[in-house]
Amino acid sequence: MPTDARLDLQFSRAVPLSPEQLWDGWTNPQTLVHWFCPRPWQVVACDIDLRPGGIFRTVMQSPEGHRLPDNVGTFLAVDAPHRLIWTNALGPDFRPQPKAEDDHLGFFFVAELRFTPLPDGQTQYTATVMHQDEAGRDAHAALGFEQGWGMALDQLIALKSTV
Amino acid sequence: MPTDARLDLQFSRAVPLSPEQLWDGWTNPQTLVHWFCPRPWQVVACDIDLRPGGIFRTVMQSPEGHRLPDNVGTFLAVDAPHRLIWTNALGPDFRPQPKAEDDHLGFFFVAELRFTPLPDGQTQYTATVMHQDEAGRDAHAALGFEQGWGMALDQLIALKSTV
Numbered sequence: 001m002p003t004d005a006r007l008d009l010q011f012s013r014a015v016p017l018s019p020e021q022l023w024d025g026w027t028n029p030q031t032l033v034h035w036f037c038p039r040p041w042q043v044v045a046c047d048i049d050l051r052p053g054g055i056f057r058t059v060m061q062s063p064e065g066h067r068l069p070d071n072v073g074t075f076l077a078v079d080a081p082h083r084l085i086w087t088n089a090l091g092p093d094f095r096p097q098p099k100a101e102d103d104h105l106g107f108f109f110v111a112e113l114r115f116t117p118l119p120d121g122q123t124q125y126t127a128t129v130m131h132q133d134e135a136g137r138d139a140h141a142a143l144g145f146e147q148g149w150g151m152a153l154d155q156l157i158a159l160k161s162t163v
Numbered sequence: 164m165p166t167d168a169r170l171d172l173q174f175s176r177a178v179p180l181s182p183e184q185l186w187d188g189w190t191n192p193q194t195l196v197h198w199f200c201p202r203p204w205q206v207v208a209c210d211i212d213l214r215p216g217g218i219f220r221t222v223m224q225s226p227e228g229h230r231l232p233d234n235v236g237t238f239l240a241v242d243a244p245h246r247l248i249w250t251n252a253l254g255p256d257f258r259p260q261p262k263a264e265d266d267h268l269g270f271f272f273v274a275e276l277r278f279t280p281l282p283d284g285q286t287q288y289t290a291t292v293m294h295q296d297e298a299g300r301d302a303h304a305a306l307g308f309e310q311g312w313g314m315a316l317d318q319l320i321a322l323k324s325t326v
Contacts, residue, residue, distance in 0.1 A: 001203065001257070017245070053239070076215065076216070085216075085257055087257070090253075094164070094275075096272065110253065110259055130259055130260055133262065136259075
């Protein structure tokens with residue numbers, strides 16, 4: 001999709017995994033809980049109903065055992081194994097979420113994951129995250145988007161390299 | 164989809180049209196401009212890219228020639244000829260719209276249209292419109308949701324009865 005540097009955050013890297021391995025990482029709750037959140041934080045619950053309008057729910061917990069509020073969103077496009085789009089602006093059955101400022105994150109986004117095979121056998125992993133406004137983009141960047149998504153992806157690569 | 168009386172507005176009526184005629188009314192710009200807006204207002208422009216993530220744009224004009232700001236949204240589910248879901252919370256390619264209070268309407272919604280065949284040959288036309296909060300629902304109701312959708316539907320029935 002067309003990007004807008006003012007509103008979007010993007011993370012892209014060539015990884016030694018197949019599109020199918022990346023797809024499993026993103027869409028199989030039993031895989032997702034092992035990599036999705038940079039350690040020592042962890043994902044302690046995950047619900048995935050893999051269809052447009054289906055729930056995508058994760059719950060993160062600190063090393064001290066403090067649980068963050070549920071992250072609840074829905075899928076917008078499910079094109080295995082190359083493209084997945086989801087958002088926290090709508091919930092299951094596309095129901096609009098309460099306003100972004102009422103969400104614990106404080107901003108809405110739509111995230112597109114693309115897993116594109118490369119000639120060298122690796123896969124280009126590209127996450128494009130679109131926000132409503134610059135304030136949302138800046139808040140997401142300040143949460144450590146670049147570092148967080150990178151650390152999580154490293155965990156997925158390590159996980160898939162051992163199985 | 165499950166409804167929530169606190170957040171949703173619903174309009175449902177048995178109509179003497181087929182699901183295909185209702186689908187054409189909602190998805191063919193050349194049909195839509197003739198009924199979508201209660202006269203003497205009119206739709207003076209309409210763009211439809213009928214796929215999830217495709218644009219749904221209408222522009223309404225008063226009898227005095229005053230154009231309202233564009234209504235721009237996107238489709239979320241396109242299941243011809245029985246179910247259509249669209250929203251003004253996201254634009255083309257699922258890009259999040261600026262905050263609802265910056266929109267000329269002032270609220271976001273997700274609208275589901277269902278066209279269900281009845282045993283008597285008519286079709287049950289059901290529009291369910293979900294909002295972020297009660298304020299959004301109330302603002303939409305105050306704009307004349309019930310009367311407006313009813314008048315527009317009457318225009319579609321009249322249009323299809325003459326062709």
